[in-house]
Amino acid sequence: MSAQVMEKWSCALKIEKDLSSLLKDKAPRFDDVETLIEKLRLTCEGTIFLDFEFAQKESVERHLWDAHIKINGRYRKVVDHYRQGDKKKNVVERRKVEQRYVDFIKRSQFFYKGYIQRLASHFSGMKELRRIAHRLSLEALCVDERVKVSPEVEKLIDMSCHATLLKLGDLSRYRNNLRTKNRSWEPALGYYSLANDLDPNNGSAHNQMAVIALADGHHLDAVYHLYRAVAVNEPHPLAKGNLEIEFKKITAGWEKQRSQLKSDSLTTLVWWFVLLHARYYEGADFATREELEKEVLSRMALLLKEQQFGDTLEKFVLINIAAEYFAGEQVKDRRNADPYIKELWKSFADILTQIINVFPPQELKSVGYLLEEDESTEGFKPFWNPQYPQDCNPYFDHASHRIKSRVTDPGVERHLPAMEMQSRIRDIVLCGLVLQPQDQYPNVPVTVRDGAFIYIEEALPVAHVSESSQPFPQSLPQDQATQDISLPKAYQDSDISVPAPLQSVAAFESHTSLDHEMSYMVDNILDDADTTYGMASHSGSKHTKGSSQSSRARFRDLDA
Structure with a gap:
């Protein structure tokens, strides 16, 4: 470390100390505050780029x-003071403070966007950093x-860069909180999404998106993002x-909400769903x-028959998976989890059998790029375990032996929805x-027999794969890791005889036919979909002990 670096950093520490002293005043001079923070930005950035x-x-x-x-x-304290009581008083002073506050946020945003631009321009390589700079429309400096x-x-x-994107999201959130009309969380959510895109293994971006969801009272989005923030x-x-x-x-809020629910709306389903998960989380x-x-x-x-709600349904699915993963982490050393794991494997085998009855595995193709849900679930821990074979990794392109490209990458051509659907089904069937419960897969109680996936109870010695278990091989032989599915050799000749398809994926010409197929599958799962179970009655309203007190607990974010 050079003397120049130490001198620059010592200067920054002195400015920081002066700024802290100024902010402790009862009525700080904001002109002086702005001068000091500008100096602090320059000296801190200078230190960063020196070493x-x-x-x-x-x-x-x-x-x-x-x-x-x-x-x-x-700033927030002063603004809140002027907004309390009679709003007609001190209108001029309030507007001046609010405008000064907005200017502070704007200058901070300008600085941090410029910081990302300077990082991308100063250092060579840094493919991901330059991709983010491009997404922000930041041109490289000379x-x-x-x-x-x-x-x-x-x-x-x-x-x-990841931390800076989170800061830009927070600054956008502060700015939107200040607005009284034309409010929009889109800029903040955009920065948080970019942060998650850059480092999907870090849960900070999802936690901050949950803060926004709670600000608007969107409980499903809050639960979704919080589960995503822990399942990484x-x-x-x-x-x-x-x-x-x-x-x-x-x-705690269910009793009040129950009287406002409509009998057939998506809002009602969402409330039942989050209430069910709240009760599950109690652990009893x-x-x-x-x-x-x-x-x-x-x-x-x-609702699957009556309307489309794909985004909500995807959140339902991922919340279910995250909750199962989270619960499994809590009880993975307890044997009383075995009955639930067995039911999971039975369902897995049954679903796979239904899939191959409709979609012949040999005809399924891969698109070779990340599908939309693949991009949105990068870093989602339940979807990938290094002990699993590489062929079960939906983010890996077996043809190029690299992570799949994004559909927005240069040179990538997007396929039709029907082809993308084939790729989805292919990944499921391939896993x-x-x-299979051969010597190298002793913990998977599913095999193929007589054209069907069969659950084998005796093949389940443990509920979860432990660190000491024999690791899964990282990839299939080359002839099995191609764009087309090649069945494992042990099953190519006799064990799998796929029945004639009821309706091939290739025949799907539109989203309408896909919706029809979904309705058909739902009918098979639920024989009597019109049954009501009395849940609009008092039966769903029992509260957890102490819930009234806990409902007053404050939701925390990075600024706490």
């Missing part, structure tokens, strides 16, 4: 952002020569607690569980064929 590793070690970015948080807090850094420093730079390699430290708070709010069986489950399934079956 990036030193800056990371000294948490230079954290110091700078903490200063922004303190200033934001003072520099004499880009600096080449080690892979370790590249990782630090990507982390810095790097869970957000507050996400688990926030999820518990949200479930307690849902349970409850008297109305079966009624509540049947009510959710019944309403879902009806079922690969995970």
Whole structure:
């Protein structure tokens, strides 16, 4: 580390100290505050670009952002003071403060967007960083020569960009909170989505998106994002607690909400669904569980026939998967989970059998790029385990032996919806064929017999794959990892004899036919979709002990 770096950082620390002292005044001079924060931005950024590793070690970015948080807090306090009581008084002063607050946020946004632009222009390589800069429409700045850094420093730079995107999202959120009309969370959600795109293994972006969902009272979105924030390699430290708070709010608020529900709306289904998961999260069986489950399934079956709600349905599915994963992590060393795991494997085998009865595996093709749901679920831990064979990885292109491209990447041509549907089904069937209970797959109690997937109870020695278990091979032989599905050799000749398809994927000409097929499958699952289970009665309204107190708990975000 050079003397120049130390001098720059010492200057930044002095400015930070002066700024903190100024903000402690009862009525801080905001002109002086703006002058100091501008100086602090320049000196901190100068330190970062002089020695990036030193800056990371000294948490230079954290110091700078903490200063922004303190200033934001003072502005909010002053604005709230003017907005209380008689709004007709001090109108001029209030508008001046609000405009100054908006200007502070705008300048902060300009600085942090410029920081990403300077990172992308200063360092060589950095493919992901430049992709993000392109998404933000930030052109590269002219520099004499880009600096080449080690892979370790590249990782630090990507982390810095990820943190900066979260800050830009927070700044957009502060700005929208200040508005009294024409409010929109889209800019904030856009930055959070980019942050998650850059590092999907980090749960921070989803936790912040949950903060927005709660601000608008969207409980389904809040539960969805909080589960996504915990079901990753790097869970957000507050996400688990926030999820518990949200479930307690849902349970405590059910009695009031019940009287406002309509009998046949999607809103009603959403409320039953989140209430069911809130009760599940308590970790104990409850008297109305079966009624509540049947009510959710019944309403879902009806809506599948009557209207499209794909985005909501996808959230239902991912919440279910995340909840199962989260619960499994809590009980993976307890044998009483075995009965539920067995039911899961039985359902898995039954669904695979129904799929191959309709879609011949040999005819299914892969599109070779990430589907929309693949992009949105990158980093979702339940969907990938390094112990699984590579052929079960939906993000891996077996033909190129690389991670699949994105549909927005240059040179990638998107296929028709029917072809994408084939690719989805192909991935599901391929996993079922690969995970056979041979010597290398002792923990998978499913095999293929007489043209069907069969659950084998005796093949389940443990509920979960442990670290000491024999690892899955990372890929199939080359002839099985092609664009077309080649069945595992043991099943090519006799065991799988696929019945004639009821309706081939290739015959699907539109979304209408896909919806018809979905309705057909729903009819097979639920014989009597019109049954009501009395869940509009008092049976669904039992509360958890202490829920009224917990409902007052505050939802926490990164600014807490």
